[in-house]
Amino acid sequence: MPEQNGIPSALLCLLSEVIAGRATATDLVHQIGLLAVPETATDAADGTSMTEIDGATVDLGRKARCGFGEVIYGPGKSADLVARLIETQLEAGQDSLVTRIDPQTAVAATHRFTHARHNPVARTLRVSSAPIVSGLQPSPNGLHVAVVTAGSTDAPVAEEAIETIEWMGVPVSRFDDIGVAGPQRLIAAVPKLREASAVVVVAGMEGALPSVVAGHLAVPIFAVPTSVGYGASLGGLTPLLGMLSACAANVAVVNIDAGFKGGYLAGMVVSQLRQVTPDTCQAS
The missing domain is CATH 3.40.50.1970 (Rossmann fold)
Structure with a gap:
């Protein structure tokens, strides 16, 4: 990606779009997140970062490789393991998504985090370092x-x-x-x-x-x-x-x-x- 003074040109371009009112701050934050490299993973830039925890290996480099972090498949995992997986991702600056999680496991894991959203209908659990926003509105360009x-x-x-x-x-x-x-x-x-x-x-x-x-x-x-x-x-x-x-x-x-x-x-x-x-x- 071309750079100007060390800053990716696409990011500078998007900033100008926000200033002009043709894009939103949410678009800018999203783009910055795609470019961010977790401080806890020195080799995350090439997408090879792995963190071993008891019972699992967390692929922290997936965000660098694929644009989004590793999704946690819930079945068969204890609430403690799910929580430790989430904690590892949060420490690396990555929001968590757990799919097919049973209600009891989700409730037990949720108590360990400040910003969590359990959707029992979807059987999902989302955890973030910031408040979770649902019902995101399309930006001025209408993409959704x-x-x-x-x-x-x-x-x-x-x-x-x-x-x-x-x-x-x-x-x-x-x-x-x-x-x-x-x-x-x-x-x-x-x-x-x-x-x-x-x-x-x-x-x-x-x-x-x-x-x-x-x-x-x-x-x-x-x-x-x-x-x-x-x-x-x-x-x-x-x-x-x-x-x-x-x-x-x-x-x-x-x-x-x-x-x-x-x-x-x-x-x-x-x-x-x-x-x-x-x-x-x-x-x-």
């Missing part, structure tokens, strides 16, 4: 992710996607219960959906909704099949195969009930778009 559910029973998977996207510092808008059985609800939502830069569509049953949504939009659609449905839905296999067979060219599919994966991919798309380049700055 839309999360769509086919039905209210898909909410747990959609909530996992939303928690993931907000952990990434990306604004989210949500559209609930607009499945193909009520096409008028989708048509009413299309104008707002067209404002999103990426869309996560969560659906069970026959899994038709992502194709229908994609036919209205010019952005990537990340389809998440859910295990919602009667016997012939085969625990999510039927919507998975239906989504993989989608005719719409802008649909990509993740695993059954994988709200985290759908949300992460959509968040990465918007995060890349938010990184203002010097050329973009000069053109504006």
Whole structure:
């Protein structure tokens, strides 16, 4: 990345955008976070930093390599181990996201931190060194992710996607219960959906909704099949195969009930778009 007096040009450009009112302070803080190197990890710049704790190895270099820190998979981990993993990340200046955590473990771990958010519907736990903000608003450039559910029973998977996207510092808008059985609800939502830069569509049953949504939009659609449905839905296999067979060219599919994966991919798309380049700055 080109630099001016040791400061990345993209960062200087984004600062000028904030001053001009075309970007927000949140965008600036997010970009600084992507460039930051944890003080506790001398080799974090090349993405190789590892910290050994009793029971696990924490990949502190993942943020440098991949843009975001390591996500903690909750099942099978004790509350003490989860808390120690989180503490290691916080000491390195990285916010934590735990997925698929059971309520008892989440509550026990939460008591050890000042700024924590447990979402029992999503089965997630987020911990930060600062107050956690939900419902992030799109910046003036409007970049954000839309999360769509086919039905209210898909909410747990959609909530996992939303928690993931907000952990990434990306604004989210949500559209609930607009499945193909009520096409008028989708048509009413299309104008707002067209404002999103990426869309996560969560659906069970026959899994038709992502194709229908994609036919209205010019952005990537990340389809998440859910295990919602009667016997012939085969625990999510039927919507998975239906989504993989989608005719719409802008649909990509993740695993059954994988709200985290759908949300992460959509968040990465918007995060890349938010990184203002010097050329973009000069053109504006």
